[in-house]
Amino acid sequence: MPADTRWFSLDDIEKAAQNTLTKEHADFFAGAAGDESTLRSNRDAFERIRLRPRVLRDVSSRSTGITLLGRHLDTPVIVSPTAFHRLAHPDGEIATARAVAAANTVMIVSMAATTRIEAIGEETERWLQLYLQPDGDFTTALVQRAEKAGYGALVVTVDSPVLGRRERDHRNGFHDLPAGLRCENMVDDAGTLRSIAMDASVTWESVDRLRAVTGLPVLLKGVLHPDDARRAVDHGVAGIVVSNHGGRQLDGTVATIDALPAIAEAVPDGFPLILDGGVRRGIDVVRALALGASAVGIGRPVLWGLAAGGQDGVSQVLDLLRTEVDEALALCGVSRPDHLDPDVIWTGPPTHRRVPKHPGGHP
Numbered sequence: 001m002p003a004d005t006r007w008f009s010l011d012d013i014e015k016a017a018q019n020t021l022t023k024e025h026a027d028f029f030a031g032a033a034g035d036e037s038t039l040r041s042n043r044d045a046f047e048r049i050r051l052r053p054r055v056l057r058d059v060s061s062r063s064t065g066i067t068l069l070g071r072h073l074d075t076p077v078i079v080s081p082t083a084f085h086r087l088a089h090p091d092g093e094i095a096t097a098r099a100v101a102a103a104n105t106v107m108i109v110s111m112a113a114t115t116r117i118e119a120i121g122e123e124t125e126r127w128l129q130l131y132l133q134p135d136g137d138f139t140t141a142l143v144q145r146a147e148k149a150g151y152g153a154l155v156v157t158v159d160s161p162v163l164g165r166r167e168r169d170h171r172n173g174f175h176d177l178p179a180g181l182r183c184e185n186m187v188d189d190a191g192t193l194r195s196i197a198m199d200a201s202v203t204w205e206s207v208d209r210l211r212a213v214t215g216l217p218v219l220l221k222g223v224l225h226p227d228d229a230r231r232a233v234d235h236g237v238a239g240i241v242v243s244n245h246g247g248r249q250l251d252g253t254v255a256t257i258d259a260l261p262a263i264a265e266a267v268p269d270g271f272p273l274i275l276d277g278g279v280r281r282g283i284d285v286v287r288a289l290a291l292g293a294s295a296v297g298i299g300r301p302v303l304w305g306l307a308a309g310g311q312d313g314v315s316q317v318l319d320l321l322r323t324e325v326d327e328a329l330a331l332c333g334v335s336r337p338d339h340l341d342p343d344v345i346w347t348g349p350p351t352h353r354r355v356p357k358h359p360g361g362h363p
């Protein structure tokens with residue numbers, strides 16, 4: 001399906017996606033845990049942060065490029081891991097990977113992918129997200145497959161000792177993938193499909209054990225406390241994803257953008273910090289980079305792009321955000337992402353009162 005040239009924002013793409021998804025799948029993608037207060041906070045917290053641009057700086061020559069884990073990317077926006085891309089579009093993770101390669105950024109492939117990791121584009125910079133399984137041999141075998149397939153890093157999700165309680169899924173009775181879809185990377189050597197276990201016994205020693213069996217850099221995803229960030233550095237991890245899982249795990253957590261400054265303070269200068277949760281605009285990217293992130297991740301917008309237009313839809317999501325980042329940098333008087341610092345953030349009394357986005361409705 002060709003992507004629509006009338007999409008001017010991620011909001012437009014979200015609306016288009018709703019027309020292509022069943023209610024239960026749309027709710028699975030959109031939903032979060034409990035009252036979904038963290039889901040809302042992630043957005044509200046971004047909107048509260050006001051920018052303080054500089055003027056009369058020559059910003060005629062600009063770049064949105066960054067370096068992350070030693071690799072040059074054309075945009076500071078990477079793709080966070082999300083489950084079940086083939087629920088959104090038949091081309092699933094393969095389409096996402098192609099769009100990510102075209103944007104020259106990173107795709108973190110979910111352990112709950114509906115495509116085998118080897119089939120997800122070699123031309124794409126791919127990192128593999130893992131839930132550490134109680135059967136360590138299964139995890140190690142998957143890690144070895146990722147190494148062989150050329151994955152660049154492992155991202156261990158650490159905010160999930162149990163699965164968050166997502167009431168929309170319970171109400172809709174959404175517990176299984178439709179016929180023909182499965183978590184392709186959970187098939188073991190004997191050909192048996194395993195369930196993904198959320199292992200409540202995982203500790204820092206589990207991270208050490210993973211590091212001992214792989215040469216790949218290991219990042220932790222789901223850190224919100226600065227003491228955990230310090231500990232991650234002490235345990236030799238290569239980076240942190242500051243994340244509350246898009247509000248899908250513990251409801252009531254701090255918004256990620258509010259958690260970021262203390263974490264940035266806790267880790268050494270230049271330590272890779274990726275923030276995700278509620279990033280929907282180029283100005284959100286600017287806010288996060290100014291407050292110490294090296295890059296940001298997006299989850300749901302990729303699924304909306306995929307549902308609305310397959311590979312083309314994901315490309316539109318990534319292109320829109322890259323364009324918005326470029327414009328936001330220029331308007332802030334900054335020519336490169338790594339020149340952003342907290343000086344661009346307003347620290348005076350609050351100036352923001354929440355008002356409806358489109359008071360008159362969409363034209």
Ligand SMILES: Cc1cc2nc3c(=O)[nH]c(=O)nc-3n(C[C@H](O)[C@H](O)[C@H](O)COP(=O)(O)O)c2cc1C
Nearest residue numbers: 029080081082083110157245246277278298299300
């Ligand atoms: C439908 C869906 C599936 C997700 N699946 C995973 C997953 O398999 N592993 C994981 O670590 N995080 C998963 N996440 C969390 C995302 O990686 C990310 O933290 C979150 O979506 C960021 O928030 P955003 O959706 O507001 O951008 C998922 C999120 C959604 C919405």
Ligand SMILES: CCCCCCC(=O)C(=O)O
Nearest residue numbers: 083112163196197245248
């Ligand atoms: C037991 C199913 C595991 C899929 C989890 C995907 C995920 O993290 C999510 O937020 O959804």
